[in-house]
Amino acid sequence: xxxxxxxxxxxxxxxxxxxxxxxxxxxxxxxxxxxxxxxxxxxxxxxxxxxxxxxxxxxxxxxxxxxxxxxxxxxxxxxxxxxxxxxxxxxxxxxxxxxxxxxxxxxxxxxxxxxxxxxxxxxx
Amino acid sequence: xxxxxxxxxxxxxxxxxxxxxxxxxxxxxxxxxxxxxxxxxxxxxxxxxxxxxxxxxxxxxxxxxxxxxxxxxxxxxxxxxxxxxxxxxxxxxxxxxxxxxxxxxxxxxxxxxxxxxxxxxxxxxxxxxxxxxxxxxxxxxxxxxxxxxxxxxxxxxxxxxxxxxxxxxxxxxxxxxxxxxxxxxxxxxxxxxxxxxxxxxxxxxxxxxxxxxxxxxxxxxxxxxxxxxxxxxxxxxxxxxxxxxxxxxxxxx
Numbered sequence: 001x002x003x004x005x006x007x008x009x010x011x012x013x014x015x016x017x018x019x020x021x022x023x024x025x026x027x028x029x030x031x032x033x034x035x036x037x038x039x040x041x042x043x044x045x046x047x048x049x050x051x052x053x054x055x056x057x058x059x060x061x062x063x064x065x066x067x068x069x070x071x072x073x074x075x076x077x078x079x080x081x082x083x084x085x086x087x088x089x090x091x092x093x094x095x096x097x098x099x100x101x102x103x104x105x106x107x108x109x110x111x112x113x114x115x116x117x118x119x120x121x122x123x124x
Numbered sequence: 125x126x127x128x129x130x131x132x133x134x135x136x137x138x139x140x141x142x143x144x145x146x147x148x149x150x151x152x153x154x155x156x157x158x159x160x161x162x163x164x165x166x167x168x169x170x171x172x173x174x175x176x177x178x179x180x181x182x183x184x185x186x187x188x189x190x191x192x193x194x195x196x197x198x199x200x201x202x203x204x205x206x207x208x209x210x211x212x213x214x215x216x217x218x219x220x221x222x223x224x225x226x227x228x229x230x231x232x233x234x235x236x237x238x239x240x241x242x243x244x245x246x247x248x249x250x251x252x253x254x255x256x257x258x259x260x261x262x263x264x265x266x267x268x269x270x271x272x273x274x275x276x277x278x279x280x281x282x283x284x285x286x287x288x289x290x291x292x293x294x295x296x297x298x299x300x301x302x303x304x305x306x307x308x309x310x311x312x313x314x315x316x317x318x319x320x321x322x323x324x325x326x327x328x329x330x331x332x333x334x335x336x337x338x339x340x341x342x343x344x345x346x347x348x349x350x351x352x353x354x355x356x357x358x359x360x361x362x363x364x365x366x367x368x369x370x371x372x373x374x375x376x377x
Binding site for chain 2: 015023
């Protein structure tokens with residue numbers, strides 16, 4: 001059988017770019033957010049854990065690596081939200097005809113949010 | 125056999141559409157014996173034999189293998205040969221043609237769209253070059269068989285297309301069964317058609333329409349997991365996409 005290749009005629013989707021962010025965000029949110037919520041929302045306020053002092057937190061976040069980790073968690077979670085919300089609008093509200101504006105709005109929010117997080121962490 | 129069972133009855137509200145008689149579909153109600161060993165298909169055969177011979181529907185094997193008797197029962201896509209009447213008692217049971225497909229007549233849908241899509245994903249073993257006969261068979265270990273066996277159980281009954289809300293809204297979506305079958309061949313150690321299929325499945329009408337609702341895997345009578353196949357495929361396609369963007373020289377053949 002002759003080797004057929006249809007690479008030139010078929011338009012590959014660019015969806016993998018957004019899906020990669022979505023899926024990375026899903027994984028990182030599932031792994032990190034419950035732990036962070038448990039610690040900052042339950043364990044520390046209810047006194048199950050000693051609150052880390054201001055000095056300790058300050059030292060932790062003086063390290064650029066800690067700030068980078070926070071940025072990655074916040075930003076990827078935002079892209080996870082954006083992708084999911086985009087398809088909620090598409091399929092849930094039948095807004096497929098507004099494809100471009102919906103995608104622009106959702107991913108735009110995630111980009112702005114990430115930029116704000118980056119700025120806040122940078123100027124810390 | 126319990127005699128009391130044979131005297132009880134159950135009502136079937138059956139979708140009728142006879143294009144030469146009516147422009148809009150209607151429902152006919154038939155009363156059939158509620159026998160404990162009868163499935164919905166038995167009830168339809170009873171209607172056709174004893175009450176109304178004009179009722180049209182597809183069926184063949186009556187044992188969950190041929191995949192031709194799929195219909196909607198009370199809004200759920202099921203194989204009528206595998207769904208007992210007693211599970212719907214006291215009824216009525218609303219029997220309709222598979223959702224998301226055009227209806228040709230009564231309970232018969234037109235499956236042209238599915239057949240076209242099935243063909244598009246090249247559901248056969250693609251080899252670069254046939255081995256000469258004297259070199260023998262294309263051998264495979266049990267482990268290699270296990271890789272794809274689950275996806276090869278598909279009987280093309282199309283229940284998954286009826287259950288898929290995305291296919292309902294976007295008829296251009298290639299859909300669950302065809303995508304699961306693509307994965308059945310991709311995961312076969314004898315097949316080398318991965319790249320050819322990736323070119324078809326990585327389009328907007330391919331895997332990227334899927335939002336992982338998962339209903340396809342819920343309704344599958346053969347326990348194939350199309351939703352899982354599509355997710356596996358998304359990972360493969362994403363890796364391929366990043367590779368082609370970051371290393372454009374890597375994929376040239």
